[in-house]
Amino acid sequence: MKNSNSRRDFLKKSAALATLLMAAQKGVLGTIANASTSKSAIENNSLNFFEENVKTSEDGKFLLPILPYSFDALEPHIDKLTMEIHYSKHHQAYVTNLNKALETIDPSILGGIPTFDNIFDKVAKLPPAVRNNAGGHYNHSLFWILMLSNTDKHPTGKLADAINDTYGTFDEFKKQFSDLSMKRFGSGWAWLVVNKGKLVMGSTANQDNPLMNLDSVEIKGTPVLALDLWEHAYYLKNQNRRAEYIASWWNVVNWEVAESLFLSAK
Numbered sequence: 001m002k003n004s005n006s007r008r009d010f011l012k013k014s015a016a017l018a019t020l021l022m023a024a025q026k027g028v029l030g031t032i033a034n035a036s037t038s039k040s041a042i043e044n045n046s047l048n049f050f051e052e053n054v055k056t057s058e059d060g061k062f063l064l065p066i067l068p069y070s071f072d073a074l075e076p077h078i079d080k081l082t083m084e085i086h087y088s089k090h091h092q093a094y095v096t097n098l099n100k101a102l103e104t105i106d107p108s109i110l111g112g113i114p115t116f117d118n119i120f121d122k123v124a125k126l127p128p129a130v131r132n133n134a135g136g137h138y139n140h141s142l143f144w145i146l147m148l149s150n151t152d153k154h155p156t157g158k159l160a161d162a163i164n165d166t167y168g169t170f171d172e173f174k175k176q177f178s179d180l181s182m183k184r185f186g187s188g189w190a191w192l193v194v195n196k197g198k199l200v201m202g203s204t205a206n207q208d209n210p211l212m213n214l215d216s217v218e219i220k221g222t223p224v225l226a227l228d229l230w231e232h233a234y235y236l237k238n239q240n241r242r243a244e245y246i247a248s249w250w251n252v253v254n255w256e257v258a259e260s261l262f263l264s265a266k
């Protein structure tokens with residue numbers, strides 16, 4: 001590293017992150033990231049939060065990011081057990097399996113240390129395990145910060161204006177987004193993205209996302225909203241009732257984060 005201050009900062013941040021992750025893995029997340037502290041962290045600096053916590057360790061391994069609220073923070077809309085298993089088991093598995101899969105590839109394919117950017121750009125040349133697990137890691141990292149309890153339940157500001165300009169009304173936007181989420185066959189994700197300055201909605205299969213440089217991914221752009229449509233996101237509470245889960249999710253969308261993503265994408 002070029003200067004010692006940068007290296008010191010990096011090590012300090014890594015140590016702090018490791019401590020928080022260990023605490024999270026011990027199941028004490030609720031005590032270190034209660035709803036009120038996480039709310040202000042997310043609302044005040046959501047994108048920095050994403051960048052600070054979704055990263056690799058010094059040896060280039062991807063890490064499970066901090067969940068920015070307690071497992072029960074989204075009750076009654078998203079239940080505690082689902083959140084705990086979704087984050088601690090499913091998301092952790094994507095991170096673990098991504099690191100394993102990256103050990104099997106020639107590093108020169110990526111042209112540097114693995115990042116979401118170079119993985120998604122070169123994804124067509126990479127094994128399915130890298131595609132699936134990198135997508136799973138990125139998608140879930142975004143999904144967590146796009147939810148919050150006690151939200152206003154509707155967009156405001158420039159994102160609200162863009163939604164109204166594109167879809168007529170917020171209710172019409174919700175209807176179209178819910179409909180396409182219902183139509184995604186099997187597992188996948190629903191997205192609202194910015195593409196060339198315009199809002200576009202669509203869905204992807206499995207753990208694909210709109211940042212992947214793949215012809216088979218029909219929706220391209222910078223994500224503003226992400227909705228997990230895998231049954232593991234709702235089966236424990238809603239069983240097979242995806243419509244019920246989608247209706248619940250609208251109650252916890254973090255529109256401030258969505259607007260931050262929208263503004264930074266334009």
Ligand SMILES: [Fe+2]
Pocket residue numbers: 086090140228230232233
């Ligand atoms: Fe998921």
